[in-house]
Amino acid sequence: MKKLAVMTMKGGTGKTTTAINVAHGLSLCGNKVLLIDCDPQRNVAITFGVYGRRGLAQLLTTGNVEILQVRDNLYIIDSGGRKLIEVELQLGGSEQREHRLRESLRYLQGCDFVFCDCPPSVNLINVNALAYCDLIIIPIAMDYLSQVGARQTVEVIDDIKERTGNDSMNFRILPTFYDARTRISKEVLGRIRERFSGRIFNTVIRVNTALSEAPHYNKTIYEHAPLSRGAFDYYRLTEEILDCC
Numbered sequence: 001m002k003k004l005a006v007m008t009m010k011g012g013t014g015k016t017t018t019a020i021n022v023a024h025g026l027s028l029c030g031n032k033v034l035l036i037d038c039d040p041q042r043n044v045a046i047t048f049g050v051y052g053r054r055g056l057a058q059l060l061t062t063g064n065v066e067i068l069q070v071r072d073n074l075y076i077i078d079s080g081g082r083k084l085i086e087v088e089l090q091l092g093g094s095e096q097r098e099h100r101l102r103e104s105l106r107y108l109q110g111c112d113f114v115f116c117d118c119p120p121s122v123n124l125i126n127v128n129a130l131a132y133c134d135l136i137i138i139p140i141a142m143d144y145l146s147q148v149g150a151r152q153t154v155e156v157i158d159d160i161k162e163r164t165g166n167d168s169m170n171f172r173i174l175p176t177f178y179d180a181r182t183r184i185s186k187e188v189l190g191r192i193r194e195r196f197s198g199r200i201f202n203t204v205i206r207v208n209t210a211l212s213e214a215p216h217y218n219k220t221i222y223e224h225a226p227l228s229r230g231a232f233d234y235y236r237l238t239e240e241i242l243d244c245c
Contacts, residue, residue, distance in 0.1 A: 016047070040084045101131070141176050
């Protein structure tokens with residue numbers, strides 16, 4: 001079972017878009033995929049138009065969770081919304097608090113991939129997700145602040161790796177919102193390829209309106225616009241992930 005997270009300290013980089021479309025892409029390839037929403041905003045569940053009565057908040061506290069099937073081979077755990085914030089406060093003083101997610105999922109079977117969609121912040125839920133996962137995907141949009149957010153995320157990963165002893169934890173950079181018509185996109189892409197050489201996906205996610213439209217219809221890019229650039233880019237990313245995992 002491969003365990004991945006999508007995380008960055010900067011919002012607006014296509015984090016949830018990446019988690020949803022890669023998870024669906026992997027499931028379309030015949031893999032059984034569990035997508036866990038670690039964000040109180042519940043964007044994963046909202047995108048699929050579902051509501052989990054017992055989500056991640058309940059999983060971390062009672063072990064009781066509702067796993068929702070949203071597509072063939074694709075399942076999600078809702079975050080629990082604002083309850084997840086309360087749970088974080090409850091877990092703050094407990095022992096092994098960084099490993100609560102790992103312990104809660106220790107009996108999970110039948111999945112080929114587990115994906116965690118993390119909010120753009122440093123909190124205990126994210127620490128749990130990072131400590132649980134083997135590969136962290138860090139999306140970087142083509143702007144300066146996204147680069148700063150990526151560097152901060154790498155620092156957090158290194159810190160958690162040292163604290164938890166998860167030596168298998170690795171990260172890959174994913175360029176997003178690339179627009180070949182603009183100079184800034186070309187410059188930023190060149191800088192991150194130089195800085196993160198060997199740690200960056202070959203796939204570049206290009207600007208595509210269909211990617212932002214799809215959640216409005218409770219669809220992934222493969223359902224909303226299967227012949228779009230967005231679908232092609234995420235299909236290529238899915239292939240890369242299958243190759244590296």
